Amino acid sequence: MTDPRYTPLAQSLPATVPFVGPETQERQRGRPFSARLGANENVFGPSPRAIAAMQAATADIWMYGDPENHDLRAALALAHGTTPQNIVVGEGIDGLLGYLVRLLVGPGDTVVTSKGAYPTFNYHVSGFGGTLHEVPYVDDREDPASLFAKAAAVNAKLVYIANPDNPMGTWHKGAEIVAAMDALPDGCLLVLDEAYVECAPQGTAAPVDADDPRVIRMRTFSKVYGMAGARVGYGIAAPGLISAFNKVRNHFGMNRAAQAGALAALRDDDWLAHVRKEIAAARDRIARIARDNGLTPLPSATNFVAIDCGQDARFARAVLNQLIDRGLFVRMPFAAPQDRCIRISCGTASDLDALAKALPSALATARG
Amino acid sequence: MTDPRYTPLAQSLPATVPFVGPETQERQRGRPFSARLGANENVFGPSPRAIAAMQAATADIWMYGDPENHDLRAALALAHGTTPQNIVVGEGIDGLLGYLVRLLVGPGDTVVTSKGAYPTFNYHVSGFGGTLHEVPYVDDREDPASLFAKAAAVNAKLVYIANPDNPMGTWHKGAEIVAAMDALPDGCLLVLDEAYVECAPQGTAAPVDADDPRVIRMRTFSKVYGMAGARVGYGIAAPGLISAFNKVRNHFGMNRAAQAGALAALRDDDWLAHVRKEIAAARDRIARIARDNGLTPLPSATNFVAIDCGQDARFARAVLNQLIDRGLFVRMPFAAPQDRCIRISCGTASDLDALAKALPSALATARG
Structure with a gap:
């Protein structure tokens, strides 16, 4: 009686998780966090219309969802001035990202990303046997020219850029990304993760022709739309690539x-505008709290600072741990030199009151 | 400017879908179905407590779900007398199934299933480059002895059995499956799909030791629990295999x-008992309708006949198409000789009234 015969690739992989969830940490701590500021979730939540739609759909949950996502793709196509295809x-x-990597990357294939960028992308690349090449950030921003040169x-099949960037919150003008793409090597697909672009x-969203075969843009309802727990993302790309996902x-x-x-x-633009305002106000307050404590907030185009x-x-790790000890769920960048920072997601006024209260003593303890 | 460089495997795959969804057919027809009896969904729906829990959780949907599924795994472990591991x-x-196949099957690896069994399993095997070997049904039942001999x-790494079976509805006693496993070759994992077992x-559920490294049992909330649209399934297996999914x-x-x-x-056993009763009554009625029309219903341990x-x-295809023309969404087995049958999911009394009304003329037209 032996164990299952895993593929050599599966055998070589660690059983890992790109991020440890806050619930896991709460179970380890034995008590809940008082503020959830670590996963770039949107505490301002989804549109009340979205909540109502989800609650209404619960009555129909005995049915499978439409495997073509027809209505949503039609609405997204309209919103982006393109076609459902x-x-x-x-x-x-x-x-x-998992599907995309699977379509393109096998053992020995090369992929380029920034050192310290989105670990779940790296998880997928390793998971399909690809080799990652990492390019350093420049001034805490991803560097398209260096990424494309690398x-x-x-001979990379895939290159990853997040714009705006996570975990730094920095960004490029979309037109700059498009201009830089002139140097994208032939046969290398750019995956442009625009999770935070809303x-x-x-001008941050890249003005890409949806039929451009050189790039796929990734968008999500998890961030500004406030539906992280629902699991809805989408990609915009040329029909050939879109069809390959099938x-x-x-x-x-x-x-x-x-x-x-x-x-x-x-369909609720008003709510989106409301959330944008809340996010902008929370970003300002996080920056103010940082400065009040002698720290330097980075400019941010995201829902975190x-x-x-x-x-x-x-x-930075000591400060982070002190904040966690004080009941604040927060995270920090994984790679140097960005790991001199901590990363705080936008929270409610009460969440940020808790941050303002905890940070001085967290810093004092970390220094002491 | 060239297309993305897909892997040779991805390039060789068709853009396909194991099942065409009813919504797709409705769009093609230009009008909705009046009875949804094709996807073995459970029209009797989930527990009202489950609906309430989902609606309540919608308010928290801005948060990601717990990636460890801690509470659900703990409850499932309790229900199955095993551990969350x-x-x-x-x-x-x-x-x-996709994750499992990915862990075990690469190009050239062999997998065994029954001819005409679950196509989504086959989709995954092909999708990871595996070679499928198919064993015929015997008397419309899957044949464990032949499957294990094949x-x-x-030298298969994986063998698939659904018990009860889909699309035929037939079944074996769980103890018979376990006894047949004596002939399961060393190093071949049995994936025992018990989607319909509730x-x-x-005595249909296989009395397997959860730590037995030879088998993984698959269960779901999509069928008897009435939550197909929610997407919650689970596997029960030895901790080593469970951990590999990570x-x-x-x-x-x-x-x-x-x-x-x-x-x-x-946690709602009463509702489960209620649904079981509804399913049993609907099965009997479908069988009666079949016999009233001179057709032969197969015995079923599932929520379809x-x-x-x-x-x-x-x-059979002509009968199916006539039923579809009459507004009934139904399906049929894919492979001979099971494709002499049509497959009708349990429906409400009104759904089955529609079936009783449509079947005589559907048969007449198919014969004519």
């Missing part, structure tokens, strides 16, 4: 209520 | 409301 809907950007040098300044995706994988919620959320703690990773 | 929760059995002959006769799964892939709904559904139309696939 340019849109793939999936179980969050995480799910779509992609050319290593709360970024005008070779590998979990066709009946979408939650039916989530489909309905996303559709309703997309990276705070430079002014010393090394060890110190 | 024996349980993996995923985006339906479909999602879990697995030995072709409405099968006592190498490849979409850790944050579960819908938060679905997690809450499944937990509440699991396969009806032998008494002629060949062409005739």
Whole structure:
């Protein structure tokens, strides 16, 4: 009686998780967090219309969701001025990144990303046997020119850019990304993760032709739309690539209520404007709290703020742990030199009161 | 400017879907179905407590779900008399089958299933480059002895059995499956799909030791629990295999409301008993309608009935199309000789009134 015969690749992988969830930490701590500011969730929540749509759809949850995501793709196509054939809907950007990597990357294939960028993308690349090449941030921003040069040098099949960036919150103008794409090597696909773009300044979304075969843009309902727990992401790309997802995706994988919620959320521009305002105000307050404590907030186009703690990773880690001890769920960048920072998601006024209260003593203890 | 460089495997795959959804057919027809009897959904729906839990959780949908599925796994472990380390929760059995195949099957690896069994399993095997070997049904039942003998002959890494079976509705006693496993070749994992087992006769669930490394059992909230649109499935297996899923799964892939709904559904035994009764009554009525029309219903341990139309696939297909024309969404087996049947899911009294009304003229037209 022996164990299952895993593939050599599966055998080589660690059983890991890109992020430890706050619930896991709460179970380890033995008590809940008082403020949830670590996962870039949107505490301002989804449109009331989206909530109502999801609750109404619960009565129909005995039915599988539409595997074509027809209505949502039609609405997204309209919103983006393109066709449903340019849109793939999936179980969050995480799910779509997994499918995308699977379509392109096998053992020995090369992929380029920034050192310290989104670990779940790296998880998928490793998971399909790809080799990651990492390019450093420049001034805490991803560096498209260097990323594309590295992609050319290593013959990468895929290069990843998040704009705005996570975990730093920095950004490029969309037109700059498009201009930089002139140097994207032939046969290398750019995956442009725009998860946070709805709360970024005008002009951050890359003005890409949806039929451009060089790029797929990833969007989500998890951030500004406030539906992280629903799992709805989408990709915008040329029809050939969109159609390729049908070779590998979990066709009946979408939650039916989530489909309905996303559709309703997309139609509530007023709520989106409200959330944008709340996010902007919370960003300002986080920055103010940082400065009040002698720290340096980075400019942010996202729903979080990276705070430079002014010393090394060890110190930032100490500050982080002190905040966690004080009941605040927060995270920090994984790689140097960005790991001199901690990362605070936008919270309610009461969440940020708790941050303002905890930070001085957290810093004092970390220094002491 | 060239297309993305897909892997050779991805390039070789068709863009396909294991099942065409009813919504797609409705869009093609230009009008909705009046009875949804094709996807083995459970029209009797989830526990009212599960609906309430999902609706309540919608208010928290701005948060990601717990990636460890801690509470649900704990409750499932309790229900099955095992430990959470024996349980993996995923985006339906479909999602879990994908992860499982990915862990075990690469190009050239062999897998055994029954000819005409669950196509989504086959989709995953092909999708990871595996080679399928198919064993015929015997008397419209899957044949464990032949499946395991074939697995030995072709050195299979994985063998699939659904008990009760879909699309035929037939079943084996669980103890017979376990006894047959004596002939399961060393190093071949049995994936025992028990999606329908909660409405099968006592003794159908295989009395497997959860730590037995030879088998993983798949269960779901999509069928008797009435939550197909929520996407919650789970696997029960030895801790080593369960832990391997953490190498490849979409850790944050579960819908938060679905997690809450499944937990509440699991705790409502009364509702489960109610649904079992409704399913049994609907099965009897479908069988009666079949016999009233001179057709032969197969015995069923599921929430559907396969009806032998008494002629060949062409005739069964004609009957099916006539029912579809009359507004009934129904399906039929894919492979001979099971494709002499049509497959009718349990419906409400009104759904089955529609079937009783439509079948005589559908048959007449198919014969004519």
